[in-house]
Amino acid sequence: MNARDGLQRPVDAGPRRVSxxxxxxxxxxxxxxxxPSDLGxxxxxxxxxDLFDIDLHDPRGGFSIHPHSGLATITVIVDGDLRxxxxxxxxxxxxxxxxEWMRAGGGVWHGKELSGGRSPRAKGFQLWIALPPALEQATVESQYVEAPQVPTTGPAHVILGSYGGVRSPAxxxxxxxxxxxxxxxxxxxTFVPPEGQTVAWMAVASGRLVGEASAETGQMALFDPSSQSIALEAGAEEDVVFVIGSAVPHAHELHLGNYSVHTSAAALEKGEANIERLRKLLIAAGDRRQGDGGSIPVFTGEAGGE
Incomplete structure (x- = not known):
């Protein structure tokens, strides 16, 4: 079986090389x-x-409350579930x-907004993307999108952007x-990158891909910058679950803080100053835990403490 999902624009000849x-x-x-300091x-x-396999039913597990600015985080579940x-x-x-889609923009504190679900553990990926100048100081926004609301095309769930004639709600x-x-x-x-999206990579959660673009459980593969399509084949032994991303190259240098990624030193300074302001407000807000589940909503400093 070979599905192109209706994407038939011309691509360069030959296989896309894993670099x-x-x-x-x-x-x-x-x-x-x-x-951000290496492959970013x-x-x-x-x-x-990050590829994670965690038990959020255990209060000692999971992530601590931490800040971000200048970027967006996307948390995708590949096995189990989170609440x-x-x-x-x-x-x-x-x-x-x-x-979960969370745009940190000008500054946010988060890390406990998801809690243990119906499964004993949850496995998934957390991805960060650097935001363009128009959005790196924007207001914070979060979306929690359950699986039935995520469009599919062939074997793919469309998490961000558009593919195969369908668009993500993110x-x-x-x-x-x-x-x-x-x-x-x-x-x-076959994955056909949308026009202009010459950056591409994939990461395997389970199973094995064979052929030119081979990769195994726990591996991430980077592709040479190109508009070429990427032919992917699952091994004969079991299904393979993976994420794949492509993008128009980010035109700005990365200016890095501990939890921040911005396009300039001035933007980084502004983002980190807002994070410090929010830290003081967060301490003053006290215990914000939601019910018995143990989740704590993201903190933006707006009315209501959300």
Whole structure:
């Protein structure tokens, strides 16, 4: 089986070459595959990628409250589910194909807005993308999108951008495509990057891809900058689950803070100053835990403490 999902624009001849494969660095239940200080410079606007396998039912597990500015985070679940309990979006579960989109913009504190779901553990990817100047100081926004609301095309769930005639509900910037794909054992599929999106990479959550673009569980693969399509084939033994991203190259240098990514030193200074302002407001706000689930909504300093 070979699906192009209706994307028939001409592409360069020959296979798209993998320029690098990495397994990143494991820290307990989290594997860091990319960070802004290393591969983020090559793949910008994609600047950070974690593969996690966590138990958020354990109060000692998960992520601590931490700040961001100048970027957006996208959390995709590939196995199990997590619960969200949000004053604006209500309560629900993010399972396979669902995601959280959070635009940090000018500054936010978060890390506990998702809690343990119906499964014992949850496995997934957290991705950061660097925002363009028009959005890096914008107001914060969050979306919790359950799997039934995520459009599909062939084997792919469209997490960010448009692909195969369908568009993600995420309010992400133009020029970025991010898909979650489950490819049946022994089948093939071709990813055709949208026009101008010459940055491309993929990461495998489970199973094995074979052929020119081979990769195994826990590996991330970078592709040479190109408009060429990417032919992908699942091994015969089992289905393979992976994420794949493409984008128009980010035209700005990365100016990095501990949790911030901006396009200039001045923008970074402004973002970090706002993070410090929010830290003081967050301390003053006290305990913001939601119900028995243990989730804590993102903090923007706006009315209501959200």
């Amino acid at each position: 690098l494969r990495t397994r990143g660095h494991m820290h307990g239940p989290i594997t860091r595959l990319m960070s 410079h090559t793949l910008k606007p994609f600047v950070f990628l 969200f309990d949000d004053p604006a979006d209500g309560t629900g579960y993010i399972g396979f194909g669902g995601f 309010r992400s910037p133009d020029g970025v495509t991010y898909l979650l794909v489950r490819l049946a054992a022994g089948t093939s599929w």
